Amino acid sequence: MSNYYTSPRPHHASQFPLEASQLYKERLQNDAKYYIWDDPYLWRLCNDQVIRRCIPNTEINSVFRFCHAAPGGSHYGSTWTARKVLHCGFYWPTIFKDAYQFVSTCEKYQKAGVAISRRHEMPQQPILFCEVFDxxxxxxxxxxxxxxxxxxxxxxxxxxxxxxxxxxxxxxxxxxxxxxxxxxxxxxxxxxxxxxxxxxxxxxxxxxxxxxxxxxxxxxxxxxxxxxxxxxxxxxxxxxxxxxxxxxxxx
Structure with missing residues (x-):
């Protein structure tokens, strides 16, 4: 998967490396149906049916700086940061893992970023209203x-x-x-x-x-x-x- 993803253009059957196993080829061909190549970008149809642009390794830190450290990011935790990356229309296979590593190096978050406890978190079923803005x-x-x-x-x-x-x-x-x-x-x-x-x-x-x-x-x-x-x-x-x-x- 990683070799397929990091390549900017999806493989075709005739382009597989000679040493590629049959299992690798089958998995690659199965994953390929979720990807769209629209030069110069690779896009992925995610599980929530949203098409997001695939981000190469060289751009990951820039995306995290925007989604975590910029004024709109507000130095929230790793899960929130990863979800904001997805919300902004970006994708790569290890978003949540990489977000955890990035946030763990953020000095401002480490000093003040204590997660909201279960006691204080947003209630899932608050007072019921019929319509938005009621x-x-x-x-x-x-x-x-x-x-x-x-x-x-x-x-x-x-x-x-x-x-x-x-x-x-x-x-x-x-x-x-x-x-x-x-x-x-x-x-x-x-x-x-x-x-x-x-x-x-x-x-x-x-x-x-x-x-x-x-x-x-x-x-x-x-x-x-x-x-x-x-x-x-x-x-x-x-x-x-x-x-x-x-x-x-x-x-």
């Missing part, structure tokens, strides 16, 4: 060290698609929340059926109540004794904090 969880992060006057992050997560909207803010008050909901959620994704938040005063106040009542949005509040109500937002909070730590900590 229910959003919202939460503030911070305060952080002030940068250009901003010290908070306001984060909203759609419970069906897990789409995330986030902005940097200077304060964490009700006006910021109301403006965010109007500009970033209601106008772009439509008015949701449910908004989930904690009991913070920036979410539980007359201004918010008036806005949600006006648009017919049910406000579901996560209580201190059952914080799992807004669990998806909390998970993304941890992921974003880890990402910021890896991207901004120079040591």
């Amino acid at each position: 229910g959003w969880g919202i939460n503030f992060m911070g305060p952080f060290r002030v940068s250009n006057g901003y010290s908070y992050i306001l984060l909203a997560v759609d419970y069906v698609s897990r789409w995330v909207e986030a902005i940097a803010t200077k304060t964490n008050d009700a006006k910021v929340v109301v403006d965010f909901l109007k500009s970033n959620i209601f106008c772009r994704f439509g008015v949701p059926k449910t908004l989930i938040s904690d009991q913070g005063s920036h979410f539980c106040n007359k201004v918010m109540s008036s806005l949600l009542h006006k648009y017919g949005v049910v406000h579901q509040i996560a209580t201190a004794y059952h914080p799992q109500t807004n669990s998806q937002t909390k998970v993304f909070n941890r992921q974003i904090k880890k990402t910021l730590q890896k991207m901004t900590n120079p040591s």
